[in-house]
Amino acid sequence: MDRRHFLNTSLMLGASALFPRAVMAATTGGFYPEVRKAAEANRAADIKRIQDWIALPSIAAENLNMPEGAQYMKALALDAGFDSAEIIPTDGHPGVYAVMDNGAPRTLAVYFMYDVKQFDPAEWSSPPLAGKIVDKPGFGRAIVGRGAVNQKGPEATFLAALHAMRDAGVKPPVNILLVAEGEEEIASPHFQQIVQRPDIMQALKGSEGIFIPASWQDINGGVNVNLGSKGVVELELVASGESWGRGPAADIHSSYKAMVDSPAWRLVQALQSLVTADGNTPAIEGWFENVRPLSAREKELIAEAARSGSEAARKEQLGVARWIDDLPYQQALERLASQPTVNIEGLVAGYTGPGGKTILPGRATAKLDLRLVPNQTRREAETKLRAHLDKRGFSDIEIVVGGGYDPTETAESSAIIQAQLATYRRAGVNATLNPRLAGSWPGAMFTAPPLSLPAGHFGLGHGSGAHAPNEYYVVDSTNPRVAGITDATLGYVDLLYQVAAIG
Amino acid sequence: MDRRHFLNTSLMLGASALFPRAVMAATTGGFYPEVRKAAEANRAADIKRIQDWIALPSIAAENLNMPEGAQYMKALALDAGFDSAEIIPTDGHPGVYAVMDNGAPRTLAVYFMYDVKQFDPAEWSSPPLAGKIVDKPGFGRAIVGRGAVNQKGPEATFLAALHAMRDAGVKPPVNILLVAEGEEEIASPHFQQIVQRPDIMQALKGSEGIFIPASWQDINGGVNVNLGSKGVVELELVASGESWGRGPAADIHSSYKAMVDSPAWRLVQALQSLVTADGNTPAIEGWFENVRPLSAREKELIAEAARSGSEAARKEQLGVARWIDDLPYQQALERLASQPTVNIEGLVAGYTGPGGKTILPGRATAKLDLRLVPNQTRREAETKLRAHLDKRGFSDIEIVVGGGYDPTETAESSAIIQAQLATYRRAGVNATLNPRLAGSWPGAMFTAPPLSLPAGHFGLGHGSGAHAPNEYYVVDSTNPRVAGITDATLGYVDLLYQVAAIG
Structure with a gap:
């Protein structure tokens, strides 16, 4: 019995817990045979669409290919069948707004980013813009490139769903709005100018909700359905002789430390006041004032996630031997969902090359990200950090905010969450409700007033390595529990139907 | 009366406090007219020797041009008339040992370094290896380049003195030993292997002492005669998930901070334990145990320096508005001479580029230099730092020592100091006795047992910008109080005679 025959037999026998991919094929394929056929026919073009997009990296922090990236995003939307696509200027880099009116009673919105994280080609095993296809043991063949999983792969797969439906002569069962920005990786400083343009806001308000494509199936095929995410403020703390009025204006010979103050030591002192001695709990004054503890339902969901997830696999994936305070997994996951953090992304002062250089630096910088939980707000965080530093005499320490988002929350009972759960269930995929993603995305732009969406x-499928070297997105799955690009495409098709159908 | 006539008149009238350069010309020129003539004839070649040497940067920290640098040093010595010059291998980069036996009763040793500090061409106003000649207001025309003042300019000027004497048919009145290394800028980790080679040690022990060429005349022509210098330990403190057994082995997404420990925060906590809250006084346990307070004579010398020096000029030169604790100048100078320091040269962790990057770094490094005063030792400092960290639970923090020196002290009554004072006096240069240089040099290799030299x-002349961009060395002085290259050359000639003559 060869593999194909075996799969066909499974199909005829119906769902099998041992072979969820057969199930997935049965459901998505079974409901939309013409669309699946079109998706299969488009497979090479769908892969090439991702690779071509990866070849044009837009990086807001480096002002790299920003107008080009917006143009490309617009062209991709029109190519996928959107009726209109418009470049939306902002005070920063432009976004894109596209509309596909299918004459349907319901509208679904989708959020795209066309920018990617910075990268250092020296750290990659294949060129980060080449989109080379390599084997990823346990998953299958994957495109390697900057933006592969975050977010060009999943986004292009959603576009592939629209291509497949059009090619199959099937009109999507909902209207679709696309809002895209090019500043996600610098914390969306101007995205509000896009979503709050009156006509766009009006259109979004009429939608069932908005989602961001994802490809987060784990090696066992499981996915999380997130009911929210933490907020974030990205910022730099800068100590300098210039603003302090002590220490040198520029780097001087280190022997003068005996009579000259040091901005680098000042930064260290300011920093250490921000967290407890173990570095794990924010110690900024009033930080926990508005922190909402986990609800009973949230704790229940986390306990379930701890039971069903593999702690060992997660530790290995992260290269971590023990959690904070040697917590058991469930409590570590509660911490992950519930606790605000003050994280050091980077430290930069003085001489940073190999060996040493005997200087007393005139300037020292810490790059921080502050993760926020409901009901903290970004504005509150910025205000409290400033007040904390001022009160301790560090009013000379500059806070340079790069951007940020408020935390987001979406009700478990909302149409978009229920449609997601239904789609995963129909695909035979084990979906775990996650009370809160510890990462951040500009979802608060949608979930907070005035939109309140x-x-x-x-998304189905798998990729990993966001922000890291060798980021990848699986296109050809050899793991029966994980979707390749065609099944992931069909997953988006089914989501549209579930949104159209939801009660 | 034109300028030349005026100077000649001055010469005839003898020393004039108003025109020290005239005095300088009178003394050095007056005593060695044939040598001065040769030095003047060699002027272009002497300048080109510096420029050519600058064009070959040897940087131990980058393993750049090290064998080439040693070969070049050897060739320069032979070219200047040393009878022999030998490349001395070490466990690190090689040194050079050269001997000039003039059949004289006394021997003087000179210490050279052929390496230079790292540099970033982007920070320079002219290419750092081009040795371009530019105007330096207040001083004259100067060679700009890495190593111009530290130490190729002054060293090549000493060689110019030997060239001039040979060209004038004058045999130097002392025998000369040259010991050179290529690892000064990484704190001389293998220099002991050179100076303690039995035959070299034997030869050095027979000398009157050793000096390093310098060109530290200030804008008023004054120089310091240093009676010692601080010691130093250069090191990196490294916190990593790997050695800690907590936190990530490599950078991970920053959202995990809520459940994963941070090596960067650990470094901050360890760092802040090393100094008082103002960052100005070492707080490492037992650090002051062997610190010898300033003697009455040392305080007297510092008081004199405070009275005669310009505090405002020094503040401006350093870009510093106030000294530590707003100390008056004299107390600031006492602090400079007497206090050990813990300085941050650099901080490097995680993402160091523009903007932010949401990672939790697996590793964080602080580059420190610890300046030591008598009777601290480098070994004591390293041991106490380790013990301090261990006692506070930071035994995972690695200490990677790049190199270091013990502090040095040389008696005011020694022949080499008295010869220096005599030479400066004869040149009409105001020489201030400085109890201790706050910078460091491998002098302890000579002053400590077994050599005890x-x-x-x-040196006469002026240059500045050691370790900084646009380092320069004045070759053509327009400041009547400061020596240009020819007067500086004659200064070295006179030093040899003063050493030969001293009581």
Whole structure:
């Protein structure tokens, strides 16, 4: 019995817990045979679409290919069948707004980013813009490139769903709005100018909610359905002789430390006041004032995640031997969901090359990200950090905010969450409700007033390495529990139907 | 009366406090007219020797041009008339040992370094290896390049003195030993292997002492005669998930901070335990145990320096508005001479580029230099730092020592100091005795047992910007109080005679 025959037999026998991919094929394929056929025919073009997009990296922090990236995003939307696509200027880099009116009673919105994280080609095993296809043991063949999983792969797969439906002569069962920005990786400083343009806001308000494509199936095929995410403030703390009025204006010979103050030591002193001695709990004054503890339902969901997830696999994936305070997994996951953090992304002062250089630096910088939980707000965080530093005499320490988002929350009962759960269930995929993603995305732009929309992540498939070297996105799955690009495409098709159908 | 006539008149009238350069010309020129003539004839070649040497940067920290640098040093010595010059291998980069036996009763040793500090061409106003000649207001025309003042300019000027004497048919009145290394800028980790080679040690022990060429005349022509210098330990403190057994082995997404420990925060906590809250006084346990307070004579010398020096000029030169604790100048100078320091040269962790990057770094490094005063030792400092960290639970923090020196002291009554003072006096240069240089040099290799030699800095002329961009060395002085290259050359000639003559 060869593999194909075996799969066909499974199909005829119906769902099998041992072979969820057969199930997935049965459901998505079974409901939309013409669309699946079109998706299969488009497979090479769908892969090439991702590779071509990766070849044009837009990096807001480096002002690299920003107008080009917006143009490309617009062209991709029109190519996928959107009726209109418009470049939306902002005070920063432009976004894109596209509309596909299918004459349907319901509208679904989707959020795209066309920018990617910075990268250092020296750290990659294949060129980060080449989109080379390599084997990823346990998963299958994957495109390697900057933006592969975050977010060009999943986004292009959503576009592939629209291509497949059009090619199959099937009109999507919902209207679709696309809002895209090019500043996600610098914390979306101007995205509000896009979503709050009156006509765009009006259109979004009429939608069932908004989602961001994702490809987060784990090696066992499981996915999380996130009911929210932490907020974030990205910022630099800068100590300098210039603003302090002590220490040198520029780097001087280190022997003068005996009579000259040091901005680098000042930064260290300011920094250490921000957290407890173990570095794990924010110690900024009033930080926990508005922190909402986990609800009973949230704790229940986390306990379930701890039971069903593999702690060992997660530790290995992260290269971590023990959690904070040697917590058991469930409590570590509670901490992950519930606790605000003050993280050092980077430290830069003085001489940073190999060996040493005997200087007393005139300037020292710490790059921080502050993760926020409901009901903290970004504005509150910035205000409290400033007040904390001022009160301790560090009013000379500059806070340079790069950007940030408020935390987001979406009700478990919302149409978009229920449609996600239904789609995963129909695909035979084990979906775990996650009370809160510890990462951040500009979802608060949608979930907070004035829009107050449900918002979440959705997608089949797998990729990993966001922000890291050798980022990848699986296109050809050899893991029966994980979707390749065609099944992931069909997953988006089914989501549209579930949104159209939801009660 | 034109300028030349005026100077000649001055010469005839003898020393004039108003025109020290005239005095300088009178003394050095007056005593060695044939040598001065040769030095003047060699002027272009002497300048080109510096420029050519600058064009070959040897940087031990980058393993750049090290064998080439040693070969070049050897060739320069032979070219200047040393009878022999030998490349001395070490466990690190090689040194050079050269001997000039003039059949004289006394021997003087000179210490050279052929390496230079790292540099970033982007920070320079002219290419750092081009040795371009530019105007330096207040001083004259100067060679700009890495190593111009530290130490190729002054060293090549000493060689110019030997060239001039040979060209004038004058045999130097002392025998000369040259010891050179290529690892000064990484704190001389293998220099002991050179100076303690039995035959070299034997030869050095027979000398009157050793000096390093310098060109530290200030804008008023004044120089310091240093009676010692601080010691130093250069090191990196490294916190990593790997050695800690907590936190990530490599950079991970920053959202995990809520459940994963941070090596960067650990480094900050360890760092802040090393100094008082103002960052100005070492707080390492037992650090002051062997610190010898300033003697009455040392305080007297510092008081004199405070009275005669310009505090405002020094503040401006350093870009510093106030000294530590707003100390008056004299107390600031006492602090400079007497206090050990823990300085941050650099901080490097995680993402160091523009903007932010949401990672939790697996590793964080602080580059420190610890300046030591008598009777601290480098070994004591390293041991106490380790013990301090261990006692506070930071035994995982690695200490990677790049190199270091013990502090040095040379008696005011020693022949080499007295010869320096005599030479400066004869040149009409105001020489201030400085109890201790706050910078460091491998002088302890000479002053400590087994050699126990007097050691110091000597030289006329001016340069600045050691370790900084646009380092320069004045070759053509327009400041009547400051020596250009020819007067500086004659200064070295006179030093040899003063050493030969001293009581």
